[in-house]
Amino acid sequence: QVQLVESGGGLVQPGGSLRLSCAASGIDFRPYAMGWYRQAPGKQRELVAIITGAGVRNYAESVKGRFTISRDNAENTVYLQMNSLKPEDTAVYYCNTKIDLMGFWGQGTQVTVSS
Secondary structure, three states: OOEEEEEOOEEEOOOOOEEEEEEEEOOOOOOOOEEEEEEOOOOOOEEEEEEOOOOOEEEOHHHOOOEEEEEEOOOOEEEEEEOOOOHHHOEEEEEEEEEOOEEEEOOOEEEEEOO
């Protein structure tokens, strides 16, 4: 059974940094793309960043230059390093992967950017 568990969220001041982690279990995730999504109150869930099994990265325009996605295949973990955080980055952040057309989500971790 595939499980994704996010951690690392919290409260941070504008301009600060956080590092989110997503630990995958139940499968060797090396061949699969892993993504980070976020959902703010009253808004649709949106893609933040994605990294393929080959390590190719793509980012939403709103986070380019500030966020970095990476993966540690030995640890079955994907990370999201978030720098220069803004209040508009406040959201619940979710980890996602798709395997054989099935989507899997973690429970989410809250990120709040506020002074």
